[in-house]
Amino acid sequence: MRRTMLYLPGNNPNMLLRGHLFEPDGLVIDLEDAVSASEKDSARILVREALRRGEFGKCEVTVRINATDTPHWRDDIAVVVSCGISGVRAPKVDNAQTVRDIDEEISAVEEKSGVPQGSTKIFCLLESALGVWNALDIAKASPRVTAILPGGEDLAADLRTNRSKDGVELEWIRRMIIVAARAAGVDALDTIFPRVNDDDGLRKEAGFVKQLGYDGKSVIHPNQIPIIHEVYAPTEKEIETARRIVEAASAAALRGLGAVSLDGRMIDAPVIKRAEYTLKRAGLDCPKEG
Amino acid sequence: MDLNNPKTAQAGTLESMDCVVTITGPEKNGVIEITGSASARFETVMKKVINETLDGLGAREPVRVHVQDNGAMDIVLGARVEAAYKRYIGEFTR
Numbered sequence: 001m002r003r004t005m006l007y008l009p010g011n012n013p014n015m016l017l018r019g020h021l022f023e024p025d026g027l028v029i030d031l032e033d034a035v036s037a038s039e040k041d042s043a044r045i046l047v048r049e050a051l052r053r054g055e056f057g058k059c060e061v062t063v064r065i066n067a068t069d070t071p072h073w074r075d076d077i078a079v080v081v082s083c084g085i086s087g088v089r090a091p092k093v094d095n096a097q098t099v100r101d102i103d104e105e106i107s108a109v110e111e112k113s114g115v116p117q118g119s120t121k122i123f124c125l126l127e128s129a130l131g132v133w134n135a136l137d138i139a140k141a142s143p144r145v146t147a148i149l150p151g152g153e154d155l156a157a158d159l160r161t162n163r164s165k166d167g168v169e170l171e172w173i174r175r176m177i178i179v180a181a182r183a184a185g186v187d188a189l190d191t192i193f194p195r196v197n198d199d200d201g202l203r204k205e206a207g208f209v210k211q212l213g214y215d216g217k218s219v220i221h222p223n224q225i226p227i228i229h230e231v232y233a234p235t236e237k238e239i240e241t242a243r244r245i246v247e248a249a250s251a252a253a254l255r256g257l258g259a260v261s262l263d264g265r266m267i268d269a270p271v272i273k274r275a276e277y278t279l280k281r282a283g284l285d286c287p288k289e290g
Numbered sequence: 291m292d293l294n295n296p297k298t299a300q301a302g303t304l305e306s307m308d309c310v311v312t313i314t315g316p317e318k319n320g321v322i323e324i325t326g327s328a329s330a331r332f333e334t335v336m337k338k339v340i341n342e343t344l345d346g347l348g349a350r351e352p353v354r355v356h357v358q359d360n361g362a363m364d365i366v367l368g369a370r371v372e373a374a375y376k377r378y379i380g381e382f383t384r
Contacts, residue, residue: 012305012308013305013307013308013362014305017366018307041377042301042370042377045372045376046370046373048369049366
């Protein structure tokens, strides 16, 4: 699950070592914007040590590297990929070639450091109009790509606007990205909600992106985590329906039946998959086939 | 070893759970100074981390290491010593 992915400044030991205690689904250790140019070297060492220590609870661990138009990104990949992380979050991805360049670099480091080939995923941040326009190509550029995400502030600037309270400037961007993500078979993750004291605004925005189909949001403050989890939590009715679908599918599988019907409605694989995901979000296990 | 041309390099911050490591050298003999609220209690362990880090980096030239500690765990102290030392020897160009 990637309902919440919490950004942690890469040069801040307190957040770096304690961020997982807030129980987000994932962590995004940031070597990019949260670290000044003069501290990149020191932050990279600190992040390496934190990754080697590996105490991040159940969180999926990713690192936001610096963009490929900087002198830092190769050093970032060399250090963090060799530690065996779940993935890198790549900023400012404008086209498929950028993904292929990152893929190639990751592959070389995996090979050299004995990390299983292909195990390091890529989360692509689309932070320009061109990046959003190329979303499908980017999402399909490498089997490593596991998610695409709109950037917030950079994207607003590239569109020659700014972040508004109702987020109207990102509305169609979000729709384009969810369609591209689903067409490519990857996750769609939303950008951060910048107003950390506006709980109602966050709840509304999280509800909107959840309804669009997004798998979750990036998070910049621990207080935002329970709110988003609450929005993404299925209702009692959804849980009950999901449980009945999964049970019916399991029973049909036991009897060797390919198709199954429930309440007069045919249930196919995508419906079962969605039901299983609902139970997972509710923290429930799916019944195992006998 | 040119004692007439001392160099200084620093890494870290005074944020909670961090420390500032300052390396000055070359010195005739290696010196480690630790200040901070819990420095007396953890001085022995911290000196061990500092020495092991410098040894691991192949440091031969005697230097003065000053640590202003604000509750840094071993891995943070080691990381800051490594960064300060690499800046000291010019491995990092910032």
